[in-house]
Amino acid sequence: MLSLKTPPQSLCLLRLSAIGDITHVLPVLHTLQHHWPQTAITWIIGKTEAALVNDSPGVEFIVFDKSQGLAAYRQLRRKLKGRRFDILLHMQVSFRASLCSLAVRAPIRLGFDRARAKNMQWLFTNAQIAAKARQHVLDGFLEFPKALGLKEAVMKWDLPISPEADDFAASLLAGPEQFLAVNPCSSNRRRNFRNWSIEAYAAVIDHAARRHGLRTVLTGAPSDEEREYAAAIAETVEQPVLNLVGRTNLKQLAAVLSRCRATIAPDTGPAHIASAVGTPVIGLYATSNPERTGPYRWLQTTVNRYPEAVYREFGRTPSDLPWGKRVRNPHAMELITVAEVTAQLDRIMTVLANHDQSLR
Secondary structure: OOOOOOOOOEEEEEOOOOHHHHHHHHHHHHHHHHHOOOOEEEEEEEHHHHHHHOOOOOEEEEEEOHHHOHHHHHHHHHHHOOOOOOEEEEOOOOHHHHHHHOOOOOOEEEEOOOOOOOOOHHHHOOEEOOOOOOOOHHHHHHHHHHHOOOOOOOOOOOOOOOHHHHHHHHHHOOOOOEEEEEOOOOOOOOOOOOOOOHHHHHHHHHHHHHHHOEEEEEOOOOOHHHHHHHHHHHHHOOOOOEEOOOOOOHHHHHHHHHOOOEEEEEOOHHHHHHHHOOOOEEEEEOOOOHHHHOOHHHHHHOEEOHHHHHHHHHOOOHHHOOOOOOOOOOOHHHHOOHHHHHHHHHHHHHHHHHHHHHHO
16 A cells, blocks of 8 residues: 555546446445545546546546547647646556556556556556455556545446437337337447347347336447447347437436436446436346456346356366456347346336335
8 A cells, every 4th residue: 555644635546448437436435435535636547438438527627539540649648748646547458558557657657457458458557456366346446546545435326418419318218108219239349249139139028118118218339230230139029119229428327327217238438327326227248257347236136147158168167267258159148038127127127116115
């Protein structure tokens, strides 16, 4: 643990991406602001990710646009020229982030412990967080304020939703209807295999309508794959859905999710956005470990078939494998059954109904 006699005057937080991880940084940010209200905080963040959190109060955001290539690094250096911070929190283990860190002048450069400092991040830091094995990503992030002596974490997200975004969501999700959000796809990456089947989603959507009177909102990014997936789901279901795939920016997505009774999604950023705005999440996990990357506040409602997928793929248990080991099998998500997902939805709706009744 670092010994700080007084709170720092300035602190630079470096975390560029991705969407889910950006939501995991919010409790770190609130912990810092709670304990050190006078400390000036600067956050170096990716362009896409900034759109989600850049109106967080009390923070200066410096946007790094990776699409600009080398020009982005030159621009970052110009923005930080002549500036000095008391502390750098280097919270990303990518070469891109480490190159960005070279533009930050700070006597304390806190990074991950050696085991987690992938891509030689340890070369760009001079202090490390405590070595903890098999932590959730968010818990790993909270080791940063702990290393600075801030032992009491503030488990608060407070993801800002602008009035404009809320008006957008209200115009679409108006009236007496209640909504279920389904974000069917994860990001399109090579050998990702996180998406559940179209037929399974359709079965759950129809169950939500019949059993709970929920209308489903489909959410997602504007990629061809996600648009086609959503269109196929809309054609398969018996009940009409509201298809917003590719029709929202991140703020509008957060607003939409905040107005839903629950969200169903695989391991993807919108699941964490839903969690950050307080909406119950049913995570669908088989190819990745929810104990590491699941929706932090809703692990109890996550359908976890990762242990079985690991055993089928490797003949071992998750505890026998490196933390975060992925299952690269296109059939792994088939282990998740419709009955498991509807059972979790029924559970959530019962709890919400009881809560609503208690408020009357």
